[in-house]
Amino acid sequence: MHSIYLTLAFLVATLLPTSIGIPRNRTSRRTVRRHPRNVKEGTLRLIGGKTPREGNVEIYHMGTWGSICDDEWDLREANIACRSLGFPNATRGTHNSEFGRGRRKIWMDNLYCKGDEGNLDSCRFDGWGSHDCAATEAAGVICEPKIEPEIASLVSKGVLVKPKQKLHKHKAIDVRLRGGRYPFEGRVEVRIGKRDWGVVCGDGWSLLEANVVCQQLGLGYGSAAIQSSYFGGHHDNIVLSGVQCTGRESNLTECLYEAIGKVSKVSCPGREENIAGVACAEELPDLVPDEQEVERSAYLEDRQLLYLQCAMEENCLASEAYKLDKNDYGWLYEQRRLLRFTARIGNIGTTDFRPFLPKHAWQWHMCHLHYHSMEVFAHFDIIDRQGQKVAEGHKASFCLEDNNCRPGVEKKYACANYGDQGISVGCTDTYLHNIDCQWIDITDLQPGLYNFKVSINPEFKVAELSYDNNAAVCTLFYNAVSARLFNCTLQRP
Secondary structure, eight states, rough: OOOHHHHHHHHHHHHHHHHHHOOOSTSSOOOOOEEEEOOOOOOEEEEEOTTTTTEEEEEETTTEEEEEEEEOOOHHHHHHHHEEETSSOEEEETTTTSSSSSOSSSEEEBBBOOOOOGGGGBOOOOOOOOOOOOOBBOOOOEEOOOOOOOHHHHHHHSSSSSOOOOGGOOEEEEEEEEEOOOOTOOOOOOETTSSSSSBBBOOOHHHHHHHHHHHHHHHOEEEEEESSTTTOGGGGGEEEEEOOOOSSSSGGGEEEEEOOOTOOOOOOOTTTTEEEEEESOOOOEEEEEEOOOOOOOOOOEEGGGOOOHHHHHTOSSSSGGGGTTTTTTTTTGGGEEEEOOOOEEEEEEESSOOOSSSSSEEETTTTTEEEEEEESEEEEEEEEESSSSEEEEEOOOOOOOOOOOTTTOOOOOSSGOOOEEEEEETTTEEOOTSSSSSSOOOOOOOOOEEEEEEETTTTOOOSSSSSSSEEEEEEEOOOSOOOEEEEEEEEEO
C-alpha cells in the first residue's frame, strides 16, 4: 500500500506544476527578460539616424531604454549627449522626433544642463518618467564626426556637410491630402513633375510645414502635424524627406528638403509609420506678449533662499543655487538676484487658445495650489552680444486663464477649482512680476549690455495664425546695481 501512495505522490509532484502552470523549477522554459549586463545606468544611444552620429537620443534607466522629450532641448544638452557618445560635439539638436517617433517610455523632460556635465543624467530635469510629452516630441542630435579637430571645425560650420536644398528647382510640385475623414485632413502626397504620387517622410514634420501645406491647398492654416500612418501611407511610397519650412512660405517648393526622388528611392528614418500628415483649420488663436508691459515692469530684487523654497522645488533658480552646501547653517540666508517683470499675453486670433494636453494630464502643484496645464508655454532668456544664452528662466509650468478682457467679452477660463484653462479671444493672461518664478535669476550675470527675450509658445506646440509676434525682445542694460529694459519689439521666438 505504501508503494501505491509513493507512486501517486511521485505522479502528483511531477504533473501538478505543469498542469496548473507553475514552473517546475527556476530553470523553467518560460522566457525570462534579462537586462543586458554590459549596459550601465545612464548610458545613451542614438536611434533612427542614417549614420552612427545622428538619431533620437535614448537613455538607459532601471533596465529600460526610453526617449528624451524635446522640451527645453537645445545645443547645450545636445553637446553633452554627443560628447558622452564619443563625438567631439553636436552640430545640431533636433526636435519633433526628426528621426522617427520616440518610444512610448519617456524617461526625461525639461532637461537643463550647464554644459560641463559628463552625462545627461547629471543635469536637472523633472524626474525619471515625469513628463507631458508624446512620442512625436523625441529629442535627437546630429554629432560632429570623429575626425581631426580642424576638419571637425569645418563640419560644424557646415563646410563639409551637404546642406538642405530648396525645392524651387523642381518647379512642378503638386500637393494633395488623402486618407482623411474630411477634405481638410489627411496624409500629405506630392507629385514631382510627371512622376507618380508619393508620400512625405514625417521626420521633423511640424506645425510649420503643416501650415504651408494647408495654405497651399487653400484650406486655411495648419492646426495639427501628424507623424504616423493614421491616414495611411507606407515607407515604400516616400518621395520626399527632411522637409523644413519657416511656416511663412506659400508653397512647399519654397521650403528646404533633404532628399527627393522616385518612389522607394528616398529613405526615411524611424519606424514605417513615420508618414507626414496634416489637419487644417480656418480659425486659430494668435498669442502676442505685451512688449511695453515687459519694458515698463522690469526691476531687480535681492531675495534670500529662505523665501524661495517653492521656487527651488520647481527649478526656477540658476544652477549655482543648487550647488550650495545644505549642511551649512547659513545656506538659507544666501541671496539670489532676480530680474522680475510682468508677462501679459493676449489672444488676438479668431478662436480660443487651449492647452494641447487633455485635462486629466494636468499637474497639481502644491506650492501654487492649482493645476498647471502647460510646461512649455514661455521661455525667459538673456543672450549676450555674440548670440550665446547666458541666463534663462526655468518656470516649470503654467496655468492659463482670462485675467482681463475687452469690454463685452466674458471671462471663460480660470485656474481655480480645477477649472478649464485657456485664453479667450480678446482676453489676456497676466503673470504679474510678484508671482513666484516670474523672473530670471541673474546672480552670476556679469554687468553689460544684453538681449532680453520673452518667448510665448516657443516650440510651436499649439497652432497659431502667426508666430512672428510671439516674442518680446528688448535690450537689457545691467550695471550690477540696476537693470533697465528698452527698445522692446515683437519678433519670432
